[in-house]
């Protein structure tokens with residue numbers, strides 16, 4: 001049988017992490033001919049992940065610009081993908097992941113070429129169109145176009161059913177757990193110059209969300225400063241996103257603090273090593289809300305809403321918003337009260353069992369009629385640590 005051509009499109013670091021397990025599996029499939037296309041929305045941050053998972057892309061549209069706009073990312077991706085699929089044999093399925101502008105633009109570009117779309121991590125909803133911005137809109141728009149919806153949790157399945165999407169909805173688990181398990185198994189280290197993990201309780205923080213740019217980000221950073229001053233046995237590890245709009249205020253506020261370690265983005269293995277060693281996470285990232293609970297670490301979420309209610313319901317994540325006082329209060333409670341800490345530090349993993357990619361690839365093969373492989377039943381791993 002001639003292998004069925006499919007195209008996996010990705011552009012940012014989280015897409016690379018979450019698609020890596022599926023790409024590796026697709027490449028091993030004898031019935032799929034897999035092309036991996038980078039839009040290039042991110043450059044260095046994607047290259048790191050591709051190297052770690054030993055993956056190669058077939059094509060890079062190189063769309064990244066300094067201080068790029070959503071319109072720019074969308075237009076350059078649409079045009080690049082149109083050119084690609086018009087000048088070479090078009091794939092039978094385009095696979096996108098999550099809710100970035102790359103994912104939305106790739107789904108739309110595929111729709112314009114009459115190519116069906118498979119959506120990995122489908123069905124997440126915060127139910128607030130502006131939070132996170134523009135991701136909530138991106139994922140809703142992709143859901144209207146996709147023919148195959150790979151939902152990571154039962155709640156995501158329900159969201160898609162409520163939205164009455166066309167196409168098939170499948171419960172697969174989240175591929176982030178596949179990537180996390182494969183990485184944690186290698187027992188990654190995390191060396192940061194000058195940071196003694198034994199000596200300090202380390203707060204691992206990340207901030208990058210568009211809706212937090214400006215005043216909310218400044219309020220969060222003041223909160224970090226206050227926490228460091230209030231608890232002299234703590235250190236802050238803050239791997240800075242590459243975006244200068246985010247970097248400049250971080251540097252201006254925290255660079256001179258002796259216990260603030262501002263670093264380049266950590267590669268994924270180092271990041272997993274840091275989660276394993278830190279005391280708690282303070283973040284506006286989506287992926288960390290899934291990874292940290294799986295490794296038994298409490299997460300304070302620097303947002304007003306979340307599309308990942310599973311970790312909140314399980315008690316390991318808490319929404320604290322972006323207000324200085326509430327960030328300080330929530331972190332202080334965890335740092336000062338061992339009982340509160342213990343209650344939140346229970347390892348739960350509502351996001352999958354590490355076999356999501358296997359299910360997704362089997363479902364793709366079935367959809368394309370190239371294999372009748374059985375799909376492993378959905379389950380949750382009890383504990384990953």
Ligand code: UD1
Pocket residue numbers: 012013014041042043044045046065066067068069070099100101102133134135208209210242243244
């Ligand atoms: C994007 C996604 C967001 C995801 C995040 C993960 C959208 C709208 N947002 O946001 O959902 O959570 O990625 O990081 O798709 N830059 C570099 N090198 C890199 C990466 C970024 O220099 O490797 C800089 C560039 O100046 C770029 C800026 O970061 O202009 C912002 O990148 P962009 O992709 O526009 O937004 P993110 O905030 O990364």
